[in-house]
Amino acid sequence: MRDAAQIVLLLVVLSDLAILGTSRLSSCIRGLAAQGFLLGLLPVLIAPQLSVHAVSLALGTVIVKAVALPWFLAWAIREAAVRREIEPIVGFIASQLLGAVAVALAFAIASRLPLPGTPQPLLVPVSLATLIIGFIVLTTRRKALVQVAGYLILENGIYLFGLTQTESVPFLIELGVLLDIFVGVFIMGIVVFHINREFDSLDSTRLTELSD
Amino acid sequence: MTPDGLLALGLLGMAAPAVPGIAVKTKSLLTGRRGPPVFQLYADLAKLVRKGRVYSRTTTLVFRAGPVVALASLILAALFLPLDGREAPARFAGDMVAFAGLLALGRFALVLAAMDTGSSFEGLGASREVTIASFAEPTLFLCFMALVLAAGDLSLSGILGTPLAAAWPHAGASLSLVGVSLFVLLLAENSRVPVDDPATHLELTMIHEVIVLDHGGPDLALILYGSALKLTLFGVLVVSVLVPRAGFSGPAALALLFAGLGAVAVAVGVVESVMARVRLVRVPQLLVGAAALALVATILQLR
Numbered sequence: 001m002r003d004a005a006q007i008v009l010l011l012v013v014l015s016d017l018a019i020l021g022t023s024r025l026s027s028c029i030r031g032l033a034a035q036g037f038l039l040g041l042l043p044v045l046i047a048p049q050l051s052v053h054a055v056s057l058a059l060g061t062v063i064v065k066a067v068a069l070p071w072f073l074a075w076a077i078r079e080a081a082v083r084r085e086i087e088p089i090v091g092f093i094a095s096q097l098l099g100a101v102a103v104a105l106a107f108a109i110a111s112r113l114p115l116p117g118t119p120q121p122l123l124v125p126v127s128l129a130t131l132i133i134g135f136i137v138l139t140t141r142r143k144a145l146v147q148v149a150g151y152l153i154l155e156n157g158i159y160l161f162g163l164t165q166t167e168s169v170p171f172l173i174e175l176g177v178l179l180d181i182f183v184g185v186f187i188m189g190i191v192v193f194h195i196n197r198e199f200d201s202l203d204s205t206r207l208t209e210l211s212d
Numbered sequence: 213m214t215p216d217g218l219l220a221l222g223l224l225g226m227a228a229p230a231v232p233g234i235a236v237k238t239k240s241l242l243t244g245r246r247g248p249p250v251f252q253l254y255a256d257l258a259k260l261v262r263k264g265r266v267y268s269r270t271t272t273l274v275f276r277a278g279p280v281v282a283l284a285s286l287i288l289a290a291l292f293l294p295l296d297g298r299e300a301p302a303r304f305a306g307d308m309v310a311f312a313g314l315l316a317l318g319r320f321a322l323v324l325a326a327m328d329t330g331s332s333f334e335g336l337g338a339s340r341e342v343t344i345a346s347f348a349e350p351t352l353f354l355c356f357m358a359l360v361l362a363a364g365d366l367s368l369s370g371i372l373g374t375p376l377a378a379a380w381p382h383a384g385a386s387l388s389l390v391g392v393s394l395f396v397l398l399l400a401e402n403s404r405v406p407v408d409d410p411a412t413h414l415e416l417t418m419i420h421e422v423i424v425l426d427h428g429g430p431d432l433a434l435i436l437y438g439s440a441l442k443l444t445l446f447g448v449l450v451v452s453v454l455v456p457r458a459g460f461s462g463p464a465a466l467a468l469l470f471a472g473l474g475a476v477a478v479a480v481g482v483v484e485s486v487m488a489r490v491r492l493v494r495v496p497q498l499l500v501g502a503a504a505l506a507l508v509a510t511i512l513q514l515r
Binding site: 003006007010013014017018021023092093096097099100103104107111121125 | 384385389494496497500501503504505507508511512514515
């Protein structure tokens with residue numbers, strides 16, 4: 001189980017890097033869905049024994065992060081008829097290199113953090129790496145929809161960090177967080193949809209101009 | 213230097229032309245065609261060797277030396293690979309740098325020969341080949357770095373043998389990343405599909421095929437055999453990293469290696485039939501992605 005969790009965590013890092021390298025909105029969303037599914041596997045894999053708590057958390061995560069949110073983002077792309085390219089501010093090669101640096105940084109920081117024993121030694125560095133990569137996506141992409149994706153990656157990082165404490169966080173709080181994210185992304189999707197209808201573009205740099 | 217090691221090397225040299233044959237056959241079968249026989253390249257080589265040499269008057273010695281130097285450097289590089297999973301015919305501390313250097317020397321000779329023809333077309337191919345190589349080489353060194361850290365030895369024989377088998381239980385994740393990264397390198401270095409299409413002869417798209425366009429007869433045979441050998445060498449690297457064969461006796465390890473090479477060739481064929489060739493501007497990104505994988509593998513080792 002420990003090895004399986006380690007491999008899943010590595011795949012999470014790889015999905016981060018894949019999202020950084022992709023040039024298409026749809027593959028970005030597929031990457032997010034894959035990451036959500038991997039995150040859903042983790043509570044079961046790192047739990048010392050199979051509990052209702054872990055299984056229901058896993059199910060909730062898979063339903064929200066791997067099915068509902070990607071489906072909703074795909075719907076937003078289709079309905080808003082946005083162009084399928086991502087149009088980054090920082091190029092794909094540079095952002096992948098930034099991502100690799102972020103992973104190195106995350107491992108360096110995590111080895112210096114005074115943390116109590118965690119169920120999986122890779123959990124903290126991978127969560128930090130995912131956080132930083134989420135920030136990179138948030139800041140270096142122009143499309144509002146990709147920024148929503150960046151926000152989701154950021155949240156995935158926070159979720160991973162939360163997994164170090166699964167035993168002590170009540171189940172209701174976790175479900176509440178999942179619900180919050182769902183509603184948040186829902187609202188963002190609707191806002192994005194309206195931005196697109198009003199301005200014929202999702203380019204967030206153009207939101208600084210005033211127009212009537 | 214052991215006679216066993218040289219025998220293994222000889223067997224590898226004899227099997228090399230079948231490796232691209234298996235890849236092409238797999239691709240043909242998967243795309244619903246019959247395809248050329250697996251051993252087609254042997255027949256091609258036999259045909260080419262019997263032909264005469266034709267040299268343009270504008271070419272110099274550099275052009276004639278190109279194929280010979282390229283093949284010789286590949287054979288020298290093969291000496292450093294432990295084929296039976298334990299000991300290579302030649303080893304010294306840091307021989308992986310020599311291995312990478314010899315591969316680079318082979319490519320350098322071919323590129324010089326291409327430029328020697330004075331054809332602007334070949335110059336174009338040479339520039340593309342070198343561009344891709346300049347992205348592939350750092351990735352190769354990053355892979356070697358992760359392997360050195362995993363095995364704690366500085367020679368290819370010391371890494372790809374027993375230490376790697378011992379490292380698999382606690383560094384499996386990192387080593388499988390290195391394996392994937394090496395496989396991407398194999399595709400790029402041997403001009404296989406996501407990077408270059410070995411089947412195309414459309415002037416604007418081909419890379420490796422361009423620089424050998426003016427070679428004919430025995431020279432072309434040397435080049436074709438060299439590229440098959442290069443594919444085989446990278447295949448040996450991938451197989452050795454993914455399946456350390458230290459626990460087997462010599463012949464069993466060798467049989468396992470050849471089975472692994474067959475599997476790598478099939479994997480190349482599968483990749484070629486499910487993927488389209490990526491645009492030239494996206495090739496560096498693919499290789500940077502492979503480098504990122506190797507970097508993550510290295511970081512996992514440093515932890």
